[in-house]
Amino acid sequence: MPQTPINARPLQTSSVTASPKKGRKRLYLGITAVVGFSISLLAYWYTELLVGREQRAVTETMAYERQALLLSSINATTEVLDAVGALIDSSEKVEREEFKVFTYTVLQRHPEFWAIHWMPKVMHAERPNFERFLQSQGFSGHITELSSAKNTAIPSQNNALYYPVFYTEPMEKNHSIVGFDASSRSLNQKAMQATLEEGIPFASTAPFKLIQDSEGSASVVFFRPVFGPEHISQDTQQRKLRIQGFVGALVKPQVLLEQFAHSSGVALSVVDVTENTHRAVAKRNWESVEPDWLHHQIDFMTVGRKWRFEFAISPEELVNQGNIQSNRANIVLFTGLLVTLLILWIMRDLVKTHQRVERERDKAQTYLDTVETIIIALDVNGHINLINRKGCELLGYDEHEILHKQWFSEGFVEQARVLRGQYKDLMQGQTSLVRYTESVIRLKNGQLRLIAWHNALQYDVEGNILGTLSAGEDVTRQHALLLLERSRSQAMQAALNGYELNEVLTLIIKGIEAQDKGAMCSVLLLDGSGQHLHLAAAPSLPEAYNKAIDGVAIGEAVGSCGTAAYRKARVIVEDIQQHPYWANYKDLAISYGLASCWSEPILGKNGRVLGTFAIYHAKPSHPSAHDLELIESHAGFVSMLIEQYQAEARLLYIANTDELTNLPNRRQFMERLGVEFSRSNRYGTPLSLLMIDIDHFKKVNDQYGHAVGDDVLRLLAKTCLGLLRDTDIAGRLGGEEFAVVLPQTDQAQALQVAERMLQTLAALELELADQKILKFTVSIGVATFTEQDNSADALLSRADHCLYYAKQNGRNQVSIIEAELTG
Template structure:
């Protein structure tokens, strides 16, 4: 029962004893003269423990800030009240954050008679604040993830000596990876590392597997611990409580666990602390995951997972420094996949990407530790191999080519890939990464120009040839601008007694003012590589149509003109509009123009290409497949394409007189054309014997030197005038 004073008011000390705050009265020397029961409940000290002692003497502990204690003691001389926050320790060693408000009590003469202190437990809010401050500061300073998580564990253990904290990560394959457990021996981490998360893999493995907190009050008897408890029991650990750490997307990133030295469950304070820790662990682990993702994007190719150029350069720079110290060689191999563009054009980019991923795996499988392979761009790969002689580099290149050429499936096709490989050697061919890559690229280009599927080592002569090629590229750009290009026209005639003119094919010619005539076989591929091919194609079409309009006005009886356009031309969305504008400007009807394209363009799966083919056909312009039979023809697609003509490649015509297989293939192509009601033009006909074979096979049209060489516009007019009139 409470005691009351005479006027009926309750006993003030009884009321104060029921306060949640710790209240203490000290004398002018700061020695305790009275405490309420709240003080005992908060700190565990009885009046007998506290009376006559200064609070700072028995509440301070290992991590109490000594500067704040000195500041508090200095306030005795100011005769003023103060407020502060301080980490102190209860009698049982448990740390507590308190907010202390201390005010002096004066006697009538204005001397300090007592000090009244009111202490409030702010452990949870302060722990939250302090941990956030320290952990966020560590994250901002980009300290390693393990250091940040270790900091979290140590902060928890400061305020929770009855527990040991641990953080475990979960990798992409669901395996546990210890990240921080500063108070557990290393063998525990070794035991856990690589374990597959599951319902019977202790508290952490189970929490990671289920995504839910797992409480094990007695790990000796808990069935989830039966295969893992021995090392923990040997340390004296008896219980564990583990909670999953989740990312923003809900994915389990890891677990935060408290291990206990006694059989018990977490109390309310532990729940609040764990809530703070889970948030901070998730923040740190998400940041690390984002950092890893940014590193992956910055230094690795997203398609193949191989290092990109930046990482390759960095690694090879270190490799070259080491090789220079050892006086050893480094081989740099530049690998380019032959005819890769055909796969993209005919099967689509999905098949092309799958092919590149598989080839990247094959390249990586042939390398040793210390070797580096990277994807530079497109279908280009580069490898740096330390401590290899030129002979060893050649043997490795042979193995790589054999491995790459193993058959594989790409889309609807079975491919046997082929590669061209250029090799440069350190230090003979260069002392830095850029020089070696450039020289290996030059050697690869030579391998490709020699037919592909071969290995070529760099030489100084190649460098000179490449410089000449670059000069020629610049000259070609100038030729396009200054009008050095012109068109010649080769007649196409019917294979009958009249040999009537069916049309002409426009063929590009380039006379360099210093070098002279340059073959289209040289400058057309160069235009494709240096980005001029679209401009060349458009110039050719416009020039040919302009010439055709001139012939029409002057009554020169040329029925139509054929123009070759490239795959790049067909990828441009405005191509149909461009063709329509040219025809309109020149006053030509669509049937006076034939557009020739390769099989790979016609069979492309690119939507823009298919849309252009359809639009050009609908405007009335005829389409022809050039060099038919040399690509990846698909009859299931061929019958659906809006084409009017097939051009039999000259490689078949060349061997007609002597090769049964050439005649058989030619016959097959002619029958395809016949069954699909397509005209077939035989290119490269050079003699009467070839003509006779083609006539016996019922070929429709001839083109080649047997009929006429490509002629200038004036010469073609003269050739037409000399032809006998058709009936």
């Protein structure tokens, strides 16, 4: 009646579970570490991603800001150009001095301007006039055109139209420029054409020799058409016809860029990408760009060309300008790793504590699993909370099959309903605990076991009953042995009290069958011939079956018992139907509901087969080791009993039998005569008695020797037995004197028997060693029971008197006359 604290955990064999548990904890720690580090790295990566995005966004913004500044500067440039153009537009004739004054202010205010030109349109026919005018102005050169391919000045011959540089400011160092045909360079020409086509200023990125710039930096030329005082026509052809010339501005983009790129961490680049030309126009700080700098490029159109503005910024500069925490990802990573380490540290501590607790518990579990006692704990509802190794082994279940099952309602115990009621009462405090109990439990294989329990109640800290904890011991064997001992001692007592062997064997069998429900036992004894088995005891086997097998001859494959006796070895037949030993008997066995038969030969001390001890079952059955042990023990005990009975019988035989003739001796004869006398006396049935004595036997002894005399005695006994019925009793009363009791025989019948005996004996011839023949005669006295005979002795005495008469009367005769005893 078992129970435990609710928080008790199922037991496990510590030796088996300790190692995996440890490994599992290490695994958990490992997984936590990997997950923690992975999350940290992911967070780092994600933060990096965000920071990267933010950096790119900031870079993009900064790039657009600077591009806007650049565009604004370019616009300012074109506005200045427009102002110069407007001056010329509104003038009849622009004087050199006027141009100089006007552009002076512009050049002062706009450092990006390196030069401003006025390039009037000159038709070929007007060329001489133009050249003269130039000379009048103090310029000695001619209008020239430049071969863009060779970059050399060649005389102009056939151009119908020229745009020579007429005025240029500042003039200093620009003398050689005056007179050059700006349109002679193809890029300039394209820009001029485009300007006329589109009606807006256009730029050319054709390299211009900047005489003013000692470094020879790249420059850009802006062209602005001048149409005179008339309004600009929307029509391209009209514009081309009305064109007066171009105002050109030589601009150094480098200067523009430097206006908004002061930091060393920022690099700028402007490339002319019109029609994939990719002509670098200006660069600022570009040589400092490192691989980790962030870039953003913007393509835009202005002044008739496509530009690529590229912005690069170092991460440090980005942090400085963009207010970005570039180490945010590092902080996240560091924090993540720190948290992971903290968790691992805490977990390791927890695991250590847990392991310590588990070790302590494992110790207890090991102890419980080591002991050869069943330990079982039930909760208040009778559910199994704990069961140790021994308990599982005995019941035949794995721990997981039995844990948390209801002890009283899952077929584990016999008389479950009663026990459950008692347990309920105990849990409700209505009864007190019985410390020692015994109960029969049912194993998984269906076998029953008697368990002796020592029970204890379990309480929680507040004193409430939690259940029971019970330690049990399998006492089935002890109990069985006790019962066996009892049954054997009863059998021994019965034997001492003179019970017949079969009665004693029946007692033994009933004792065995009481313990082994379903078993039907038999003891068969081998007869004197050693060839046949006869029923000695089989109280539970069908009588008809017992009769059928009684007297069965032993031999190979003669059922279980016939074979066991023949082989002197145990024969286990689990299924009679299938077994070849039972081929000839299976129908008989099945008809009486017998399905299995285990037979053990009963062997005497000298190894002689005495019989068989057999156990039958109604279902095919396999004996356990314990069953076989018991069978052997039963056969041994039965063997001892049989031998005892046989020894007693032998002693009795010896005590009652004449050794020479094997006939009952005087004592035995008188006993049996007494029995027959009583029967006749009680029932009034006739009874006669013959007294036989060999005539002159002394002479036989004397003449042929004592041995021949013995032969005569044996021959007489044998011959007499041959003449008698089974119910007649012959005995040797002593010397050469024999007697025969003839039950149910009157005087006349007795005389007949006596006469026949007399004549038969007289006719016998005993062949002696020297081929002599010995013949002998007997005298017989016959007495028949009468009412005067008040005892067997009286009858015997009368027969003896008759014999005496026969002797007296000449011997070799039968006498019924009682002679006077004269001494």
